[in-house]
Amino acid sequence: LxxxxxxxxxxxxxxxxxxxxxxxxxxxxxxSIIITTNLSFSQWNHVFVDQILTEAVIDRLIHHSQLLIFNGESFRYKESLLKN
Incomplete structure (x- = not known):
């Protein structure tokens, strides 16, 4: 993993x-590979710098995968509000 x-x-x-x-x-x-990120795939070119490399990485990751997309506030942010 x-x-x-x-x-x-x-x-x-x-x-x-x-x-x-x-x-x-x-x-x-x-x-198995698990990735957490706050970026959409369209923003990954900023991470991998090279468009072709970015497309190759995404291609391998989404083949045979399950994407779980969580919307809403950050868990860390919610927790910090409870402490104040």
Missing amino acids: LILDELGYIPLHKAGAELLFQVISLCYEGK
Whole structure:
């Protein structure tokens, strides 16, 4: 199981994006991957920098996948309001 939490919080350098693509490719169709992000797929080009690389990553991730989309306020934000 590969878990990528908060993908896109910090943009990747070209070398980092290429390495992450290799890891995702190695896991593709053989391992489970969980990704959390606040970004829609259309914004992932800002993370992976290269449009072709971004499309290849998304292609591998959405094939055989289940997308869970949560709308609403952040859990952390709600929790911080309760403390005040």
